[in-house]
Amino acid sequence: MKRNIVFFLLISGLSFSQQKNVKINDLPPASESHYFPLISYSGKPLLENKINTFLQVSELEYVPNSGGNPFKRASTATNSYSNYVDYYSWEKMESPENILSITMEGEASGAYPENFFIAKNFDLRTGNYINVEDLFRPDAAKTIKNLIQKEIKKQIADFLVVLKAEKNQSDEVLAQIGLYENCYTDYGLDGMEYYFAKDKMKFIAPRCANHAMRALDELDSHVIEFSYKFLEKYWSPYAKNLVSGSSQVDHTSFRNKLYKGTIGGKYPVTVLVKRLYDEQGGGASFNASYWYDKNKKLIEWNGKMKGNHISITESEFYSEEARQWMVTGFVEADIKGNRITGTWQDNKTKKYLNLELEEL
Incomplete structure (x- = not known):
């Protein structure tokens, strides 16, 4: 009984320190239209980077530390959904010790303005987004x-x-x-x-x-x-x-995860898998964004998953003239544990390069 109490206190102390070490400030340059959370996680730089990368890429379509104003695409409607997006406030919720829950409110303007409320939840043990599934x-x-x-x-x-x-x-x-x-x-x-x-x-x-x-x-x-x-x-x-509040981390799904690796064995890349849509017949479709770590320019992936195999079509930009996304490459790969391995093919030259990714 005494050992159980000691173990509980150790876990509780670990969890408490996790919450205590998480601070949130406004992502600069903050303004009345752009109050966006920037996470600081003392002693956990990798997890801090994972959470901030997820938030900024998924919401602002901005790769951290890529230069320029992180709110540019949101404030000029040059994002993928052509909406002006303002973030008016954020709040860190009082949540269990292993969890960081942040809510945000703002307004998106396309054909008409629309207020929004979104919530983002992260596992403080891993920095991963918490999927409801x-x-x-x-x-x-x-x-x-x-x-x-x-x-x-x-x-x-x-x-x-x-x-x-x-x-x-x-x-x-x-x-x-x-x-x-x-x-x-x-x-x-x-x-x-x-x-x-x-x-x-x-x-x-x-x-x-x-x-x-x-x-x-x-x-x-x-x-x-x-x-x-x-x-x-x-x-x-x-x-x-x-x-x-346990320190034991169980396996979670493929969706909403960050991967890091290389294309061709020498070009470092980072991938953010986004939402996954289940389909009839046991398959699924998904969206992802990736960027070469050197230039930090977002490239879109649209994929299909069947079992552990994924097939991806890569689109680097949308052509207004052709009114379609311009295909630049293809990926065929397999997921095994926390790794993804396969090939990336250049659509123009038809050349194949090895793709190797590992979950961050």
Whole structure:
């Protein structure tokens, strides 16, 4: 019993030091339109770099330390989705010791301005992004999704009761009733924002209204929360160790990970795998960005995964004249453990070079 107590205290002390050593400041140059988190993790430079690289590449489409203003693409709508993006605030949430949860709010402007709320969660033991798909046992993920959907429907149903009880319903109230009666609620776990609070996990599902109808949507986004105690019976082994403060790190999926390696054995590259989309037949598609460490220019990958094999089409830029992404290369590779090995082919010369990557 005494040994167990000592072990618990050691783990707790380790976890506490992790949270204590994490500081967040504003990424320079900060302004009223650009307050973006910059992580400092004392004594853990590799993990600090992983988290900052993930945040800046995935959100700003900027490779850290590549020169220039990191907000340039966001502020000039020259990003991949052609939107002006402003980041108004960020907040470090009070979360379990192994977890860094950051929420951000801002506004994206394309055809019209739209406020957004996003949450990013990182494993402080590894610096890896925490994927919601890794948190639940395969047989339990659907249960959690159904519980969330049930709660969203209850929130809507309760509000509909209030609306329908009004006498002499105005056109606005009738429009609200129509909005909520036709609300889409069948979101997958990866279609929602989520973050870790002190003793609970919160999911934020999109609101019922589109931009044009937003003024009618009094419910706005749907917030659903579950205590960690309630979720215990659904956790994967990885999640149990993550939330409990254990130092044991379990294997997690391919999505949202950073890899480092070489092309041709002599050209150092870094790869950020982004979202992975499951497809029928057991396969999946995914997006990734990579850059040569020397010039730090982002190049896009669009890939297919079947088993442990991945096939990738590389596009370096979008041609306005041709109205399509211009293909510059192809990758055929296999994933084995934390390594990816295969070949990269130049689309122009048809020359093959070896590709070797290892998870950071």
